[in-house]
Amino acid sequence: MVDDIVFWGLAVVSVASGVAVFRVDSMARATYALAVSFVTVGLVLLLFGLDYLGIVVVLMMVMEMAIMAIYMIMFMGMNPALMPMSMVHGKRTAVTVAGLTFAVLAAGILLVDWPERRGAPAADLTLSLGHAVMGSKMLVMITVSAVLFATIVSALVLALPRGRYDTDGADDGDRASGEAPS
Amino acid sequence: MTGALTQVPAGWVPLAAVLLLALAALGATVDGALAARAQGRHWGSGLGLPMAETARLLRQRRRRTVAADRPLWLIGTGGLLVVALLMVVVVPLGRWTLSDLPVGVVWFNAMDVVVWALVWLAGWGPNSAHSLVGGYRFLAQALAYELPLMFAITAPAVAAGSLAVGDVVAAQEGLWFAVWMPVAFLVFCGAVLAFSVRAPFSAPAGADLAGGVLADSSGIDRWLLLAGRWALMAAGSAFAVAVFLGGGHGPLLPAWLWSLVKTGALLAVLVWVRRRLPTVRPDRLLPFGWVVVLPLVLLQLLVVAVVVVVGGS
Known part of the structure; x- marks a missing residue:
């Protein structure tokens, strides 16, 4: 209730x-x-x-x-x-795509032959969901997430060797007169 | 639900709120005393500062700005106190807790992320350049402190083998986690200063921006922002006590009193620290956070994980 x-x-x-x-x-x-x-x-x-x-x-x-x-x-x-602005553009396409997606998903919910519950929920749902989704690939998935993150960081570092704000401190004198408050 | 803690009914929430406000007032009072001493006056003359400021702000008229985003401004202003209260929901007071969520540590983390949104909204709301820049600065800093914070609170959770704050407290029966994971503890203390917008992380409310996110707030709005910052600092200290300083464990005194004493002491230390440190530019904090602090706290996590694996087998 x-x-x-x-x-x-x-x-x-x-x-x-x-x-x-x-x-x-x-x-x-x-x-x-x-x-x-x-x-x-x-x-x-x-x-x-x-x-x-x-x-x-x-x-x-x-x-x-x-x-x-x-x-x-x-x-x-x-x-x-x-300034105030409209949050929509390409209205007709967007409405059509959204309507179709909704119809497909809603039809899916209604038409799919949902299985009956067998047994009781597991004690630790997060754990069992993880096993169900990733199964024996768990180690791969865990490794991949770290590798992906490292890739993003290193790509950024390579693309922006000095960054928008140069932080090696060499030109602090110039900058103090220009933009950043010290 | 863990066995060590008693979950009290929701009727006790007002008491938790009162305790949180009392701790926040304690922080502000210590700050007032330190400020008075820094000005060469007797420290006792600063004790009344929070009360005097409260009285002044409650009588002050609300300032309005042109084309302000009123709803978002109000959410940002009033939200800080609410989030601080939501944080302490999972922090045990001795043996009692309002909610011993199985994922209490993640809950605290989620609440401190809500502070990102709130501070930015408080900066966005008044339609003022100074406060908006303050909001941007806070998010820039958030990128510097949030990942170290996450890994810092992961360490005690790994050591306890549980995300429930009750289990983390119970795991510190003999030895406080702060003792054998000092880096994580220090990083977390820094993060508490950061999400309560205190030096060295006070640039979002910096004097160079005429007060930044505070610039256009007045009256009760300003009081809510200031009190919210103190409450966040108090809630952060309370959580640090639970996950790093052994919670209610201690000799002689009852557990609930130990929780309060330790929280008050840590809060006072943080207030003292924030008065001793300068405000650091956000663009200086980012490289420091990512190049120095993040690897350090990851190493700390590695050490903790190795100790747990070796000790457990």
């Missing part, structure tokens, strides 16, 4: 803030409306007993949206994102 109320409450907030993403007229509001939508989805995962995944979704999404807001505002060059 309580679970149902919580689920429907979160679902309504999630969909409503998802709609808000396209209805508001500011990049900041759109970004954080999306963040709210993701956070409620993360909280719904808690209802499945997936504590770790649910909270990690909240963590990652808030972090991602906080950074995304900066990029959205920074790169919206022609239409300065500090």
Whole structure:
């Protein structure tokens, strides 16, 4: 009963803030409306007993949206994102694609022959989900994530040997007179 | 749910909030005393500073700015205190805890990430260049401190073999984690200063920006921001006590009192430290965070993992 109320409450907030993403007229509001939508989805995962995944979704999404807001505002060059602006473009295509996707997914939910539950849920759902998804490839997956991360960092380092702000301290004197406060 | 802790009903949340505010007030009072001494006055004359400031701000009129994003501004302003309270939900007070989540450590981490959003929103809200630059600075710094913070709190979780804060406290029965993982402890203390926007991480609210994210706040809004920062510092100290300083473990005194005493002491030390350190430019903090602190804390994690594997077999 309580679970149902919580689920429907979160679902309504999630969909409503998802709609808000396209209805508001500011990049900041759109970004954080999306963040709210993701956070409620993360909280719904808690209802499945997936504590770790649910909270990690909240963590990652808030972090991602906080950074995304900066990029959205920074790169919206022609239409300065500090001013009110529309959050939609290519309306007809977008509406068609979104409508079709929704129809396919909804039809999938209704038409798929869902299996009956066999046995009881595992004691540690996160662990068993990990085994189910990755199985014997666990070691590979763990290694790959570190390798991918190292690749991203080293690619950045190679692309930006000195970075936007030169930090070897050699030209501090020039900079103090120019831009950065010391 | 772990056996060592008693989970108290939700009715105790107000008491937790009062304790958190009391600790935040303690931090602000210590800061006032240190400020008075730094100005050459007797330290006692600074004790009333937080109360006087509260009285002043509560009577002050709200300043409004042109084309402010009012809803987002309010969320950023009021959210800091809420997040601090959500942080202490998983921090045990002696044997009692509001919620012994099986993933309490991750919960704390998620809440400190919410601070990213809130500080930026507080900077975005007033439609003012100074405060927006302050918000940007905070996110730049966040990239420097967040990964070290994550790996720092991973170390005690690895040592305890659990993400539940109760298990982490129980695992420190004989030896505090701060003793044999000092790097992780120090990095976490630095991160507490960072997410409460204190020196050396105080550039987002720096004087060079006329107060940065605080620049256009006034009255109760300003009080909420300032109190939120103190509450975050108190909540961070409380969590550090639970995962690094043995929580309620200690001789003679009851466990809940040990939790409070240790939290107050760590908070006072952090306040002292933040007054001794200069504000560091965010673009200086980033390379330091990634090139020096991150490898150090990863090495710390490696040492902890090796100790756990060798000791466990």
